Amino acid sequence: MNFLGYRRADGRVGTRNYVGVLSTVVCANEVARAIAGQVKGAVAFSHQQGCCQTPPDLARVTQALIGLGQNPNLAAVVLVSLGCEGTDVAQVAKAIEDCGKPVHVIGLQAEGGAARTTALGVLAAQQMAIDASRIQRVECPLSDLVLGLKCGSSDTTSGLAANPALGVAVERLVAEGASVIMGEVTEFIGAEHLLARQCKDENTGREVLRLVDRMEQRVKAMGVDMRGGQPTPGNIKGGLTTIEEKSLGAIAKIGGAVVQAVYEYGQRPVVKGLVVMDSPGREPELLTGMASAGANLIVFTTGLGAPQGFPFVPVIKVTGNEVTWRRMQDHMDLSVHGVMDGEESLQQAGLRIFEKMIETASGAATKAEVSGYVQAMDIYVTGPVI
């Protein structure tokens, strides 16, 4: 089975064809946004990181920006720097160029202020957008899809309908040879023993348990009960009582697919099939991590109605809650609420999600894209701001 995508120089395939204007540090966000705002076909990536952080976090910011720039949904990249940040801008530029993509670097201190930098960035991005517009979609096998998974504003319908229906679609996509990335390690807590058993071997299972333990220790170091933070007040309102209950519903997203490998945050999988990536559950960091890992499509299940999308990766919203489907029409792409009372089988609902994925990958717009609700982005760091 095929979809229509943009094949890039490095062989990867985009489901979208944007010029990415990436801010390399929190201090350059305004200029990145100003440039993207003036060029049709350009999108900005902004974040709160890149300076006054410990070296491991700065290395992570550098790696995340490389992953984002290399994401196949971007045809070309403008990097907007301040000039004195901790991010290794030269390394980011080189790594993106190495995958065969045009890169243009500009900096506020080098160019002499925001106005000049914006003007130069706009001119560069305009030419990139014209060049990108010449690229045509071509038939690509589903094995070129890299699907990111997410659930947010979950209630108990997530664990009973939307997530297991997504699991059916994931099994099918994996059988087609695609890559699927599951993150949200906090939401493995209480279900990690089941997830570890779903790994391809004991070693991979141990890697999953290590990620979960690391996340739980980080939470416990705060000296409080994490309930209220995870599960969230919204989860609790929706009927989820503990993180264990939330996790058991969350891991239903992968169905019976086997976990092939475990990766650090934002790292690009080198194996096909289902993989686990370290990340928290919060949307900006999770969606950014998926994009950095090379996801060209994301499916996001929700109970109470989460609106978030990402600037250059389409995010499909699926709900199992009939009330949310009726009340949040401008954010929800698909409802599988029929699963709750047995009107629709999980298999049927999963097939509809699968078809929606192919349609969206081939260019059909999501609700998040048409409404412009696509600003959920930030890079996940674990150390202090110093």
Next chain:
Amino acid sequence: MRRNAIVIKRQDNVATAIQDIPAGESAAVGVEEESVSIKVIQEIPLGHKLSLRHIDKGEEILKYGTVIGLATRDIEPGEHVHVHNVESTRGRGDLA
């Protein structure tokens, strides 16, 4: 009668409401192909849980056939099961 709550695994001691169930109503709880009736003693909103039997304080709460927490007090059949009578055993920095 149309089901208004479901049990995910037979060994579970809680069911999940798939629609709002008013206090005093008998819930039709689906357990696999069967349906059992349980009188609900408090309102159970859509997505929330009700107890299927008496649960002792300290006993494990089972959903998906897996422990989702411990009862912080005795829970009667048909009672709302949520944060007021269940605690998590995980991410508990307050107990460390």
